[in-house]
Amino acid sequence: MHGLALSIMELSAIGLGVDRMLYREFFEDAVSIMRTNLYPTCQEPNLSLGTGPHCDPNALTILHQDLVGGLDVFVDNKWHKVRPIPGALVINIGDVFAVRKALSNGIYRSCLHRAVVNSHKERRSLVFFMCPRADKLVKPQRNLCPQMRGHKKVSGFHMVR
Numbered sequence: 809m810h811g812l813a814l815s816i817m818e819l820s821a822i823g824l825g826v827d828r829m830l831y832r833e834f835f836e837d838a839v840s841i842m843r844t845n846l847y848p849t850c851q852e853p854n855l856s857l858g859t860g861p862h863c864d865p866n867a868l869t870i871l872h873q874d875l876v877g878g879l880d881v882f883v884d885n886k887w888h889k890v891r892p893i894p895g896a897l898v899i900n901i902g903d904v905f906a907v908r909k910a911l912s913n914g915i916y917r918s919c920l921h922r923a924v925v926n927s928h929k930e931r932r933s934l935v936f937f938m939c940p941r942a943d944k945l946v947k948p949q950r951n952l953c954p955q956m957r958g959h960k961k962v963s964g965f966h967m968v969r
């Protein structure tokens with residue numbers, strides 16, 4: 809999973825027009841998180857949520873869901889179902905990569921999502937959260953920061969787990 813996430817980061821760097829190896833130093837040998845989620849059936853699914861609406865706070869998320877369905881994304885002011893496709897992974901970018909002043913300086917966006925439950929079948933997902941190394945300062949490349957022109961230093965932050 810970590811190797812796949814690193815390759816996706818390389819592609820993302822190419823998309824931003826920065827050195828494709830740039831993000832390797834942030835993520836190589838970093839401690840990431842893997843979690844399994846189990847959503848039991850619920851008699852009143854409309855009154856309950858599996859996971860409430862959120863953006864992932866890490867850099868990149870790789871999610872595998874079973875075929876039950878329940879992941880929703882919020883796009884154009886509405887919730888949309890992410891239909892499970894056998895063998896497919898869902899790739900989500902998180903705040904460390906997406907927000908302003910983070911790695912892409914807001915050029916990439918993190919996506920609000922949630923998981924809903926149903927009354928007939930329990931659901932499982934397996935999620936890999938790629939996090940940056942704790943000792944790395946998260947900040948965008950200077951050329952992604954037109955608003956910083958004329959400033960000496962681009963400030964950054966450390967990811968707190």
Ligand SMILES: O=C(O)CCC(=O)C(=O)O
Nearest residue numbers: 845859873879923933935
């Ligand atoms: O189980 C899902 O489909 C979503 C889980 C999720 O968003 C998370 O664990 O951050």
Ligand SMILES: [Fe+2]
Nearest residue numbers: 862863864921
């Ligand atoms: Fe999430």
